[in-house]
Amino acid sequence: MKFQLLFTTLVFAFSLYRFAIVGADLASDRAALLALRSAVGGRSRLWNLSATSPCSSWTGVTCQNNRVTRLRLPGMGLSGNLPLGIGNLTELRTLSLRFNALTGPIPSDFVKLVNLRNLYLQGNFFSGQIPDFLFNMQNLVRLNLAHNNFSGEISPKFNNLTRLVTLYLENNHLTGIIPNLNATPLNQLNVSGNNLNGSIPERFSRLDASAFGGNSLCGEPLQACPGTGTGTGTGTDSGLSGGAIAGIVIGSLIGIVLILLLLFFLCRRKSSRDKEPKDTAPAKHAEVQIPVGNTARDSGNAGATYSATAKGDARSSGTKSLVFFGNVNKDFDLEDLLRASAEVLGKGTFGTTYKATLEMGIVFAVKRLKDVTAPESEYREKIEEVGKVGHENLVPLRAYYYSRDEKLLVYDYMPTGSLSALLHGSSPAGRTPLNWEARSGIALGAARGIAYLHSQGPNISHGNIKASNILLTKSFEARVSDFGLSHVALPTSIPNRVSGYRAPEVTDARKVSQKADVYSFGIMLLELLTGKTPAHLLNEEGVDLPRWVQSVQDEGNTEVFDTELLKHQNVEEEMVKMLQLALECTAQYPDKRPSMDVVASKIEEVCHSNVEKEDDKEFHSFKDAEDGFSQQYFSFDSTGPPPSIEN
Missing domain, CATH: 3.30.200.20 (Phosphorylase Kinase; domain 1)
Incomplete structure (x- = not known):
């Protein structure tokens, strides 16, 4: 009896100890997430800090066994340098911070993420060399560092990552050659848009040529390297004949003479200009x-x-x-x-x-x-x-x-300008700001800003909501401008009714209700989804944007969305939900329109459903990559057992 009591006591004590250890680990994970939130902000600021555990309600955080295993914050408006502390998320398997405005180097404590399989950092402004500590993260399967400002050479130490299947490095500032990466099961590689030179290793010769464009590379699948007979070009391996050499020499001499003549002409022209009297008129x-x-x-x-x-x-x-x-x-x-x-x-x-x-x-x-x-x-x-x-x-x-x-x-x-300029003007060079993630994030931010204004009192409204008054930060976070001005100044430009934003019941620009704000926001939301300018439709077709959308749908035509959004077929369900919400906002009668806090809540649900879908997509792509790794591993000549593969 005493032995049984002692055994029960020991089991209970061990359970308490294990619970305490798990609790301490989760507390460490929470502290790491709070440090990230404090440093880079964005929509991570909306995490409910009153929740003891981040596992239940924090957007982008997924847990298993009471530890954070996935952190996905794509297109969340994060900006600035990543802080030290993320390395404390030692059970992390997927980290996705893509399409934000993060800068600086990758923090050195990433080396502690020993369980990390997927690292997605594309579409930011990270700089410096690709750090050596990444090559010690031997469980990495997918690594995407594309569309950043990384410099230096591609290290042969990538061979240390013996499970690496995907490596995307395109559109950086990398130099040097592509090393032989024969120790990895790598079958997805993209190094286009860098400053690389030399020949493409033979093991990558079967990849698409687009994976190597924008460099000074040669060899399959590009043109042949000089002095070889390989590649898709027409090069030969024969030496130059004496006649060819003589032709090159003569051509070079003629070129030098022409250059000297051009320099002489330019010097004479500059001398004659210096002698002319100066124009005293101020330059524009x-x-x-x-x-x-x-x-x-x-x-x-x-x-x-x-x-x-x-x-x-x-x-x-x-x-x-x-x-x-x-x-x-x-x-x-x-x-x-x-x-x-x-x-x-x-x-x-x-x-x-x-x-x-x-x-x-x-x-x-x-x-x-x-x-x-x-x-x-x-x-x-x-x-x-x-x-x-x-x-x-x-x-x-x-x-x-x-x-x-x-x-x-x-x-x-606001350095990125207005939503109107991005929708109807040229996009910033090198960026694709108006994909679905960006647009839904802009809609959510704008809705939250307007909902906050409305929360200040029943008679407080914006009065002038339109795409040109939705300004964007460097990380494409929405900032609503021009609020409060309709009470002190008269409009000096085209009234909102003519431009297509003003609610039908509004007759005085200085007396705009909150439900009229909702109508204007709905128009802006339709503009975001369709890419159509409300004023253009009114001028060209004599119909407002809501009626145009409704008429297209009634005719059975589903192509109301911007062509840029049609490229993202996996978000069609979310797009339709957002479109329906926009039509609710633009109902003819004010009492049929939802309040702005309800609108913001519904947009947040749409954004969350997209994040969950992306989670599932990444999970399955990870499993496919693991399966592919397993098959390729056994195709190599290896005498040791394969590394453990997580189910």
């Missing part, structure tokens, strides 16, 4: 200075008209100075702002916006308001309210300036 410049008031800015006398002494928070109506909000750097004043080089970003509903670059290198967006109807006291009160609004999906107002003649608003500058 792409940059303009922000005009202020009726002062003679060109005379350099602006300082005599406006005091530039306010680096504090002076708010008296008689003070001609900048009034700052929040924690903005106050090491500049009005005069610094007026001296800044500026370029016009666009003319919007309430005035012209400039990109202002101060002499110290700081960049802001400055909006010059026109037709301000509110008296000074009311204007200051309203703008003060706007300055106090803070949310990660709203463009923060950093300062303002008021005088009888000029009203300036100083905002954070």
Whole structure:
């Protein structure tokens, strides 16, 4: 009896010890995730910190046996350098941080991720050489470092990764040769768009030629290398004849003579120009200075008209100075702002916006308001309210300036521009910002920003929601701009009704309800999905965007989506759900439209369902890769047992 009691006690004690160890490991995982959240932000800031365990509700986090095994945060608006601490997720098997705006090197403690099978870091701004510690992560099966800024050579140490099946390194700044990687079961390789040279190893000769384009490479599957008879080109292995050599020499001499003649001609031309009288007319410049008031800015006398002494928070109506909000750097004043080089970003509903670059290198967006109807006291009160609004999906107002003649608003500058420009203009070079992940993320961010505005009171609305007022950060996170301005200024450009955004019940631009905001957001959502400009449809076909979508669907035609989105067939279900939500938002009667918090919640559900689908897709691709590795392993001449393969 005593022995049985002792045994039971020991089992219970061991269970408590094991529970404590598991709990400590999960606590370590949670701490690592919080460090990541603090460093790179994005939509990871929406994790519910009140939850003790990250396994149940944190987006992108998957657990097994109470440990984090998968962390997937693709297109989540993460930016900045990855912190140390991710290496503490020692049970991690898949890490996907693709399509964000992460910078700097890969943290050195990644070497502790000994169980990692899949590492997806493509579509960021990582730089430096591919670190040596990656070659110690011998369980890696898939490694994708494409579309970054990695430099240096492709190390032959990739041979250490004896389970590696996929290696994508395209569109970086890699140099040197492609080493022989015969110790790996590698069958998926892409090194295109780098600065590589030399011959392609024979083991990769059966890959598609696109895997090697944009380099100075030769050999199968590209053209033959000089002096060989291999490759898809027409090269021969015979030496040059004496006649060919003589022809090359003569051609070279003629080329040198032509170059000398050209240099002589250019020198003569430059000499004659130097003797001509100088043109004293000022050259046109792409940059303009922000005009202020009726002062003679060109005379350099602006300082005599406006005091530039306010680096504090002076708010008296008689003070001609900048009034700052929040924690903005106050090491500049009005005069610094007026001296800044500026370029016009666009003319919007309430005035012209400039990109202002101060002499110290700081960049802001400055909006010059026109037709301000509110008296000074009311204007200051309203703008003060706007300055106090803070949310990660709203463009923060950093300062303002008021005088009888000029009203300036100083905002954070959004480097990627507006959603409208990306949808209907040219995409940034080297990026594909408007895939489904980017668009759904933009929709979610904008919805959350507007929902936050509506939560401040039943009578608070935006009043001017449209694609050109959805600005984007470097990581394509949505920031809603121009909120609060409809209460202090009259529109100076095309009214929203003409441009297709205004709800049918709105008759006064200064009196827009929250349900009218929902309508405008629904139009923007349809624009995001279809790629159609609401104003274009009104002008060309005389029909608004919701009725056009509905008519296309009624005719049995499902091709309402932007052609760019049609390339992503695996998200068709999510696209249809988003389209239906947009049509609900644009219902003719306001009481039929959902509230913005409901809209944000539904978009989040769509985004989560896509993440779960991608999880399943990556899991199956991982299993396929493991199976392929197993088959290839036994095809090699190996005397030892195969490494353990996780089921």
